[in-house]
Amino acid sequence: MADETRTLEWIEQVAEFFTRQEGLPPITGRILGWLMICEPPEQSAADIAGAIKASRASMTSNIRTLIAVGLIRRRTRAGERTAYYRIDDDAWEAAVRRRIEGMVEFEGITARGLTLVGADSDRASRLHAAYDVYRRVGKAFSHLEGAGGPG
Template sequence: MTDAPMPDGLTPERLAYVEQVANFWQAGGLGHAAGAILGYLTVCEPAAQTQAEIASALGLSAGTVSTQLRTLAGVEMVEKVRRMGVRTHFYQLPQDMWVRLIGSEDRRIAGLRELADAGIAVMPATRHDRIASLEQMVRFFEHEWPLLSKRLEEFLRKEAS
């Protein structure tokens, strides 16, 4: 493949990357369109794009893009930004979004702790593993996640210097 830009500004290689990201997130439970938007916002120039630009580049309907942008903004994977003197909203990945996303695991682990504790209170008579395995996994991450988070912070600090 050549590196020549396509009419929408994407090279074939970048478009293939967008599809790879879309497939990754789709396999993880996110919609294909949401994954494609994440992939596109990872490699597009400029980094902030309008809803119409995203829809055009990806061949998606305005409604699909609007719905998926709301979903992605709700989980802080996309942010809406304004430009002075421009009425249109632009969308981009937040600064250091991937690091922040991993950092939000503390909240997820705490939420899973609440679910495990509530499940223990209503433990079914059969197949205790349905709750016991959740509680066991939560205990593991409660112990290991702070250690891993600290190592990540140290790594990022070294990378920045």
């Protein structure tokens, strides 16, 4: 029981992190937390619900969200109707790369906004603030292969 309590506490830390950092509902973070440490690594929705003490009804939309963002994938087994879910080892790198690419993309959007309103206009100060931050982030990550940064 102590191990289960510690496991659930850790899963809750994961949930709180993803709620705070990504705006995900806590249940979504709990699903991720469980799938990071569960054995076997592929779990059915019922397995996940039982492990994190959630209703099966809450699983469907949250699992769909995680599939859509590429953090988990769905698998079926021949002769079974049950779907199983897992986190692949490369899911985290892909998620971080998508985040970096999004930052670089927003740098371009803010640059176009500066062109639209005039870089020296009074209206441009908020755009400059965003552009400068996203440009620095883009430069910081541009050395990563495939990160979407300039050069």
